[in-house]
Amino acid sequence: MRILISIDDTDNLESPGTGALASQIAYDLESNCWGKSSFVTRHQLLVHPDIPYTSHNSAMCFSADIGEECLDRVITYAANFLERESAPGSDPGLCVAVLDRLQESGELIRFGQAAKQSVLTKESAYERAQQLGLHLSEHGGTGQGVIGALAGAGLRLGGNDGRLKGQLSFSAPGGIISVAALAGHDMIDEVRSLDGSAVADFDMVRLGDKVKTVLLDGRSVLLVVATAGASDGPRWQTCSRQLLKKY
Amino acid sequence: MIQHEADLGRNSWEGAARIAALCATFHPDDEDEQIADDLLSCYNCRYRRWTAVSFSCCKNMPFTN
Numbered sequence: 001m002r003i004l005i006s007i008d009d010t011d012n013l014e015s016p017g018t019g020a021l022a023s024q025i026a027y028d029l030e031s032n033c034w035g036k037s038s039f040v041t042r043h044q045l046l047v048h049p050d051i052p053y054t055s056h057n058s059a060m061c062f063s064a065d066i067g068e069e070c071l072d073r074v075i076t077y078a079a080n081f082l083e084r085e086s087a088p089g090s091d092p093g094l095c096v097a098v099l100d101r102l103q104e105s106g107e108l109i110r111f112g113q114a115a116k117q118s119v120l121t122k123e124s125a126y127e128r129a130q131q132l133g134l135h136l137s138e139h140g141g142t143g144q145g146v147i148g149a150l151a152g153a154g155l156r157l158g159g160n161d162g163r164l165k166g167q168l169s170f171s172a173p174g175g176i177i178s179v180a181a182l183a184g185h186d187m188i189d190e191v192r193s194l195d196g197s198a199v200a201d202f203d204m205v206r207l208g209d210k211v212k213t214v215l216l217d218g219r220s221v222l223l224v225v226a227t228a229g230a231s232d233g234p235r236w237q238t239c240s241r242q243l244l245k246k247y
Numbered sequence: 248m249i250q251h252e253a254d255l256g257r258n259s260w261e262g263a264a265r266i267a268a269l270c271a272t273f274h275p276d277d278e279d280e281q282i283a284d285d286l287l288s289c290y291n292c293r294y295r296r297w298t299a300v301s302f303s304c305c306k307n308m309p310f311t312n
Contacts, residue, residue: 017277
């Protein structure tokens with residue numbers, strides 16, 4: 001069965017970030033032979049004076065394919081992990097969504113989108129989770145992280161929000177590589193231009209210092225922009241961090 | 248904790264880099280939370296806390312250009 005595991009509000013200013021904890025849970029899920037984890041995505045939620053957050057208010061989520069008999073073990077492990085590893089002063093929340101059992105996926109997606117636009121309450125998160133049959137639990141502090149955890153699952157499910165955790169590296173002489181070679185990378189599903197213009201497999205791409213993908217249409221997409229300058233150089237270059245900020 | 252909010256906004260890339268270059272407490276945030284191309288930028292610092300229109304410094308550094 002395919003599940004989404006989403007966590008939020010696990011850190012403080014000095015501790016490892018929520019992304020590091022999500023990656024560790026994803027790694028441990030595989031180490032324990034419970035299933036296969038996918039990439040972790042970061043989802044930006046609303047920044048507002050009425051919302052308690054450490055510094056950025058982002059949730060982290062990944063999907064995994066697990067054996068049905070492993071579900072309870074995965075949930076228990078993730079819950080214990082958060083209680084053990086979350087930073088003092090944090091308010092961690094955990095959401096586990098079994099996608100095969102999710103009847104109203106649109107409701108979960110709408111909750112995620114709402115968390116980017118408005119201040120939501122814990123009560124509304126628990127109510128929605130119960131309605132949709134999702135696991136939602138708090139593991140310290142005020143437990144306020146359940147809101148972001150549920151929202152992160154919704155945004156991941158929606159497939160059009162957030163950046164993938166981590167940056168990619170390539171073996172590319174001179175930092176130039178073909179679109180076809182990029183698309184062959186394990187972590188890249190598609191190469192797409194930022195403005196929607198067509199990108200051909202044989203086009204060449206100049207790699208920037210940091211190469212990251214974003215979640216679009218449920219896929220890990222590497223966005224590129226047209227290069228300026230010499231016409232005999234690569235047609236495209238990867239997006240800078242600043243261009244990816246809005247994702 | 249008192250936090251000084253900067254009037255830089257969220258897109259003053261050069262200003263945020265200039266301030267961070269002079270800051271003794273700059274510490275890079277996790278890679279996933281960095282948004283500025285210049286590593287040394289308040290926007291990439293673990294101690295910046297985003298606000299609706301800008302950010303505040305959790306180390307209480309004065310924002311002077």
